[in-house]
């Protein structure tokens with residue numbers, strides 16, 4: 523086993539030296555900047571995360587500057603990246619470090635782990651990349667490489683599997699510089715030992731790799747649970763008059779917490795949603811008689827981690843806008859772009875020629 527560990531460690535580190543991508547967060551050991559990148563990259567692909575990372579690093583170059591931002595501002599900057607609790611936790615953590623820790627980012631795994639929004643993977647990544655602490659990261663990439671190379675079939679989402687893989691990763695990190703080793707393992711999983719179409723034929727480990735030798739590459743790693751998906755049916759009302767548009771703030775919990783949206787009718791089934799569109803009972807909420815339905819969209823399917831959304835949009839023109847609920851705001855149409863909207867809404871507006879002006883700068 524020890525020989526296999528050394529072989530794996532040396533080969534992956536040599537491979538990394540030759541194949542690593544130039545990524546902006548690899549050029550620093552500043553823990554704040556590394557933390558920014560790690561939070562952005564949780565549940566986000568590198569190619570999608572880079573522009574957000576650059577935006578946040580430029581706009582909030584220090585933890586103090588981030589701590590001074592408002593939640594609306596940070597959510598707006600996060601717009602389109604999804605999993606918005608990351609942005610809220612990030613802001614709460616920046617405020618905590620700024621006010622309670624004199625603006626100094628914690629310098630070790632145990633203290634980093636206490637920060638809001640930071641789990642064992644993120645704490646290991648920050649403490650090893652910034653302080654070279656010997657903490658092995660085990661993300662999806664590392665699970666895949668270890669599971670395939672050693673032929674491990676314990677489900678990676680089981681308690682037993684998490685312990686087993688972490689123990690193995692802890693043994694493997696001993697042979698190299700912790701920072702370099704962790705980067706190498708994740709990079710190898712991301713671009714060589716990929717989930718689909720792994721590059722086994724040209725892999726420097728293929729002679730020793732259990733999965734490749736036994737033709738089990740597509741079967742490993744194993745997961746025990748499938749995420750349960752709830753279906754939800756949303757009908758958004760896009761209400762405009764000549765100058766204004768009606769929006770509302772989402773509740774503090776649940777999906778898209780504290781973001782903005784158009785007035786929303788939620789149905790229990792697609793049949794009920796269809797009825798909303800046909801029967802137009804909601805029109806009676808508008809006491810303004812001069813109300814015209816200008817467009818009704820097809821169903822837009824949108825996937826979140828545990829929910830499938832089936833959304834339809836009804837576009838309305840009114841003589842004069844009025845609020846239907848207390849949490850609503852009537853704003854100038856050109857101000858809409860300053861509010862953080864869920865990606866589903868931004869996508870819809872971008873695809874509708876008649877609405878595109880709402881996202882433009884002039």
Ligand code: SF4
Pocket residue numbers: 667670671714715716720721722723725726727728731732733734739
């Ligand atoms: S041979 Fe294939 S499955 Fe095995 S480590 Fe290399 S890329 Fe991964």
